[in-house]
Amino acid sequence: MLDDNQTMRLPAPACPPNLKSVHCMPLISSEVAESLINAALAAHKSGSLSALPARRPRAWRWFSRRWLGPVLGTAGEGLRGEQGQVEALALLLRWSALQLRPEFGQEPAAGDRQSWLERTSWRPALAVLCHFGFVLVPDFPDRYRRRADESPADNLCGLWAVGPSTFYRYLDKGKRLMAEGWLAHPLAGARRLSLRQMVQHELARRGSERGAEQSATWHHRQAELALARRDAASAIWHHLQAADPVAFTQSLQRFRTELSRDAETDLLVDQMLELPLSPRQSFDLRLAMASLWRMRNAEERERQAYESALRIATTHDDKLMLGIVYGALGRFHEPRDTDRALACFEDSADFLRQARAVESAQPGTGLEEYVAALVRLAWLYVLRNDPRSRAVLDKAEAARTDPAVSAENVALLEQTWGEYWRRAGEPRRAIEHKHKALNIFERLGDTRQILSTYNNLSLIYGEAKEFDRAVEYARRVVAMAEQTSVDPYILTSSYLNMGVAHYLQGQYDQAIEMYRAGLDHSVRAHLAVHVNRAHYNLAEAYYKRFSLTGIAGDEQLGDAHAAAALKASPAEGDLLLQQAARGLKAEILGAHDGLVNERLLPEEFAAHFDEMADVQRQRAILAVPVGTEAHVKAHLAVARSYLAIAGKEREAALSLIQKHGLGDRFVAEFEQLRDTFNRELTREQQLATQWEREAGELLQEQRRIALLDHLFRAGSIQKSMYAKVCGVGLATASKHLSTLAQLGLLEQTGNGPSTRYVLPH
Numbered sequence: 001m002l003d004d005n006q007t008m009r010l011p012a013p014a015c016p017p018n019l020k021s022v023h024c025m026p027l028i029s030s031e032v033a034e035s036l037i038n039a040a041l042a043a044h045k046s047g048s049l050s051a052l053p054a055r056r057p058r059a060w061r062w063f064s065r066r067w068l069g070p071v072l073g074t075a076g077e078g079l080r081g082e083q084g085q086v087e088a089l090a091l092l093l094r095w096s097a098l099q100l101r102p103e104f105g106q107e108p109a110a111g112d113r114q115s116w117l118e119r120t121s122w123r124p125a126l127a128v129l130c131h132f133g134f135v136l137v138p139d140f141p142d143r144y145r146r147r148a149d150e151s152p153a154d155n156l157c158g159l160w161a162v163g164p165s166t167f168y169r170y171l172d173k174g175k176r177l178m179a180e181g182w183l184a185h186p187l188a189g190a191r192r193l194s195l196r197q198m199v200q201h202e203l204a205r206r207g208s209e210r211g212a213e214q215s216a217t218w219h220h221r222q223a224e225l226a227l228a229r230r231d232a233a234s235a236i237w238h239h240l241q242a243a244d245p246v247a248f249t250q251s252l253q254r255f256r257t258e259l260s261r262d263a264e265t266d267l268l269v270d271q272m273l274e275l276p277l278s279p280r281q282s283f284d285l286r287l288a289m290a291s292l293w294r295m296r297n298a299e300e301r302e303r304q305a306y307e308s309a310l311r312i313a314t315t316h317d318d319k320l321m322l323g324i325v326y327g328a329l330g331r332f333h334e335p336r337d338t339d340r341a342l343a344c345f346e347d348s349a350d351f352l353r354q355a356r357a358v359e360s361a362q363p364g365t366g367l368e369e370y371v372a373a374l375v376r377l378a379w380l381y382v383l384r385n386d387p388r389s390r391a392v393l394d395k396a397e398a399a400r401t402d403p404a405v406s407a408e409n410v411a412l413l414e415q416t417w418g419e420y421w422r423r424a425g426e427p428r429r430a431i432e433h434k435h436k437a438l439n440i441f442e443r444l445g446d447t448r449q450i451l452s453t454y455n456n457l458s459l460i461y462g463e464a465k466e467f468d469r470a471v472e473y474a475r476r477v478v479a480m481a482e483q484t485s486v487d488p489y490i491l492t493s494s495y496l497n498m499g500v501a502h503y504l505q506g507q508y509d510q511a512i513e514m515y516r517a518g519l520d521h522s523v524r525a526h527l528a529v530h531v532n533r534a535h536y537n538l539a540e541a542y543y544k545r546f547s548l549t550g551i552a553g554d555e556q557l558g559d560a561h562a563a564a565a566l567k568a569s570p571a572e573g574d575l576l577l578q579q580a581a582r583g584l585k586a587e588i589l590g591a592h593d594g595l596v597n598e599r600l601l602p603e604e605f606a607a608h609f610d611e612m613a614d615v616q617r618q619r620a621i622l623a624v625p626v627g628t629e630a631h632v633k634a635h636l637a638v639a640r641s642y643l644a645i646a647g648k649e650r651e652a653a654l655s656l657i658q659k660h661g662l663g664d665r666f667v668a669e670f671e672q673l674r675d676t677f678n679r680e681l682t683r684e685q686q687l688a689t690q691w692e693r694e695a696g697e698l699l700q701e702q703r704r705i706a707l708l709d710h711l712f713r714a715g716s717i718q719k720s721m722y723a724k725v726c727g728v729g730l731a732t733a734s735k736h737l738s739t740l741a742q743l744g745l746l747e748q749t750g751n752g753p754s755t756r757y758v759l760p761h
Helices: 030-046 049-055 057-078 081-098 113-118 120-131 152-160 164-184 189-206 212-228 232-241 245-254 263-273 279-295 299-315 319-333 338-358 367-383 388-399 407-423 427-444 447-463 467-481 488-504 508-524 528-549 554-566 575-582 584-589 603-607 609-622 628-659 667-679 683-694 701-714 719-726 730-742
Strands: 747-749 756-758
Touching: 030 049, 030 081, 030 164, 049 057, 049 081, 057 081, 057 189, 057 212, 057 232, 081 120, 081 164, 081 189, 113 120, 113 152, 120 152, 120 164, 152 164, 189 232, 189 263, 212 232, 212 245, 232 245, 232 263, 245 263, 245 279, 263 279, 279 299, 279 319, 299 319, 319 338, 319 367, 338 367, 367 388, 367 407, 388 407, 407 427, 407 447, 427 447, 447 467, 447 488, 467 488, 488 508, 488 528, 508 528, 528 554, 528 575, 528 584, 554 575, 554 584, 575 584, 609 628, 683 701, 701 719, 719 730, 730 747, 730 756
Parallel strands: none
Antiparallel strands: 747 756
């Protein structure tokens, strides 16, 4: 993922649980809240609401931050300036009173006798609405004949046949419940939507009716104003009213961090999905939904959103959409299964290349997505220390100046170059690219990528031994997580990065504390790659602390975490980490500098790590005088490794031919490969091939292999030994040997009891 880092002692791979409220705990008491309600209602009745902020400045600031934002965001230009705030407060007071009976949504109609006269559950709300001048009391002369100058309180007492004390009990209950609602509940979900609907209804009542086109234009303008204030929830609400799924989805993606913590977002998305959308619009919206579920750490819901998008792309056989969704699936699998992620990224680049070829008549079509796929693929190659990353990066770099390439993709490209240069051992160049990326993300207001870049900078500064800056950038992520929901991938990385910085300074207690926090977060978020890195880091820190202090239990804890790191499956682990983990204890408790840096691997190591690692081990054996037999075995092991590599490359070619339906186009190349292979066969392999061809009907494969093995080891064979090796009688053995000699596969030497058969020279 282009938002995370990886090292050993390993921060996380380089750079949500449930919805989390961003509202702070109340800063005022219930008594103050009730007092504020009383003052606001009284001011509305007397027409002096505009003076309330000056009389109660502290409470007003709290109230405005908590409640007025959605009203003003919905009204936009309809409520401007100080007078707009006063009108917004009046609307909010009226809505708050109606929330005492929220199932009705609006006050009862004037002719609704049952609600006005019979439903006692409505009376606290009606008492507040009428007494403080929000609603006029309707006339029911058959029930009560009121005086012309009668107050709303007296009028309601007459209608309800109650005394003033009972009425004021209703009124006090209504005000108390309103205060409790203001104090106890964040304004989110269906409650906020109902408030927006009331504001919209009020604006429509005040102004002239607008046509659909005028209304859409007005809502687009209000959405732009809301985005300028970073009021993302109001922006997507306006996009929905304008029936603009493209702008809605773009804002959803851009402000996914802020929107993921509010249940109103889900309701707005559901309403947008009910509109008639094109396949591409529906596809993009599902990807945006997946990003919301990711922020909430709802793994299964995120997966379902991707699968839904994949179904749309597959149904319409749209190469562009297929490329995009496979890129998204690659990002999903990256912290869980790196092999699956790599396959998805490669498919993504391939489908997007096909889309570009098909749509070449329209320059620029699909270029943005293609560059994004290249950057993602390069990122994963970098994280695997694969030198192919440079070629892919150069290809993406060549397109960066095209106007079709967004600033976001340019920033992601800078991120990837930064990680590439870090692993190439050039930290200053890495830091330069990371800061360029950070500048772009800050201009875009992309909170998630800003936090990811903080993580990356923390890692690089730690490697550069600028530990104060390393800890500072990691702490910025943790501080943000204390205020709002942060992608657990990023948060876990920040804890591991801080642990690295403490470890490199010899502060092992603090390092262990940070590593354990990273492990806890990664376990809860099901981030397998992070879990394994945290285990490795903890093993390393416990071994190091044990070597210095001898603290009882540290060695055993180190053993436990090292064993956990080694148990990781190849898809969930890291080849470099696994290699280091095998000898970790010996290195830490022996002479070791305490730093295992990730660096780009030679090309063949990246493509065939296990085989090339084995070749390297055998070359080490061949470099020392350990005896002829050991050298023979080492040469054979090297040969087996290279044969395995050749087989894998051949299978990879066959797989591509089948996948793309290339048929017999490469028959000549495979024949050439076979000829080359045959020329390089050893004498034993050539003989085995010849015997299979010429003696296949005489000898079954198992007997043929056993016979040749004996001949290679002993140099010759007699009739009695042939009978034993091949499991036949002496007469059959004599017949077989005679036939093999006639075929030229064996030569007879000697006569009588000394007769032997040897391989021809």
